[in-house]
Amino acid sequence: MGPGLIVPPLYSPIPPAIHPRHAEIDVQTAAWAETFRIGSEELRGRLVRQDIGTFCARILPEGRDEVVSLLADFVLWLFGVDDGHCEEGELGHRPGDLAGLLHQLLRVAQNPEAPVLPDDPLAAGLRDLRMRVDRYGTAGQAARWVDALREYFFSVVWEASHRRAGTVPDLNDYTLMRLYDGATSVVLPMLEMGYGYELQPHERDHTAVRAAAEMASFIITWDNDIFSYHKEKAGSGYYLNVLRVLEHHEKLTAQDALTTAIAQRDRVMCLFLRLTEHLSRNGSPQLRRYLASLASFIRGAQDWGISSVRYTTPDDPANMPSAFSDRPTDTGSAPLDIPVIAWWWALPPSSPASGTARRPAQRAA
Incomplete structure (x- = not known):
């Protein structure tokens, strides 16, 4: 993390869990990457050593084997796009051209039979992913997956505009786009697919449930920024994460930026726990499973972050924790001074099933 900068154990009250077939899934994902030749040979060689299958086995520890494998292949594919085109490729500095390519990939996700990018490995991999989404999910889940992919693509073009200009967005703008450019929202439909249910719209689209998903995204991406800071700062290119935003706009030292970011994610974690506990008491079995999966997603990303x-970065070791803390550094109940998410703290303790108590709930698989 740079001289003297050490990441302390982060607060994580969520218990760890992992799918029993995680090692096999990791091997299968490496083979899938080779079959579709995702990214350059050098990039692919790096990605298959990063335990991406194990990461996804932590997200869906009791999920259907086929969906855990699908999720792992998809996450590796996302890194092929993000690392290959956005972070390290020329298109990462050309937002207009990047938008053009991503729109073509979006068309492949919408209509895999369309003759778009016929010789492109990422397009071929995406066609395979879409067919498997259709096999293991519903039409509604496939549509939400495509919509979330659009959100992700839109946000990485925004990031590319900053990369080209060498600018650093303020904390409010960064927070908003980080909810999407971390590619967390594209995983959400697969949380449902993994356990073979479909969350009903009156629950999934309820303001409080949507907020819980956004809180999970915030925690996951803040943790990722903390864990990846050493790697990114040591690189020669442009990088963007919350520590750099705080250093640049708040004029904080790296240590103070780290302390501030940890306090921010701790306060959101405390709110996430309070909200999901309430929602779980009042929601359907499907909603309880979904909220538990959000928690597994958070913890899975944490375990992967300190071990992958x-x-x-073994060649230039980061000062990472080997465990987690059971105490938050910030338990405040006031909203963070980030307007785009301050509304989370104003949520009334209402059930997403309010007014729909007579609606029959499906059994959770």
Whole structure:
């Protein structure tokens, strides 16, 4: 993390869990990457060593084997796009051209039979992913997956505009786009697919449930920024994460930026726990499963973050924790001074099932 900068154990009250077939899933995902030749040979070689299958086995520890494998292949594919085109490729400095390519990939996700990018490995991989989404999910889940992919693509073009200009967005703008450019929202439909249910719209689209998903995204991306700071700062290119935003706009030292970011994610974690506990008491079995999966997603990303060579960077070791803390550094109940998410703290303790108590709930698979 740079001289003297050490990441302390982060607050994580969520218990760890992992799918029993995680090692096999990791091997299968490496083979899938080779079959579709995702990214350059050098990039692919790096990605298959980063335990991406194990990461996804932590997200869906009791999920259907086929969906855990699908999720792992998809996450590796996302890194092929993000690392290959956005972070390290020329298109990462050309937002207009990047938008053009991503629109073509979006068309492949919408209509895999369309003759778009016929010789492109990322397009071929995406066609395979879409067919498997259709096999293991519903039409509604496939549509939400495509919509979330559009959100992700839109946000990485925004990031590319800053990369080209060498500018650093303020904390409010960064927070908003980080909810999407971390590619967390594209995973959400697969949380449902993994356990073979479909969350009803009156629950999924309820303001409080949507907020819980956004809180999970915030925690996951803040943790990722903390864990990846050493790797990104040590690189020669442009990088953007919350520590750099705080250093640049708040004029904080790296240590103070780290302390501030940890306090921010701790306060959101405390709010997430309070909200999901309330929602779980009042929601359907499907909603309880969904909220538990959000928690597994958070913890899975944490366990992967402190163990994967993607972030531990053995050749230039990062000062990472080997465990987690059971105490938050910030338990405040006041909203963070970030307007785009301050509304989370104003949520009334209402059930997403309010007014729909007579609606029959499906059994959770």
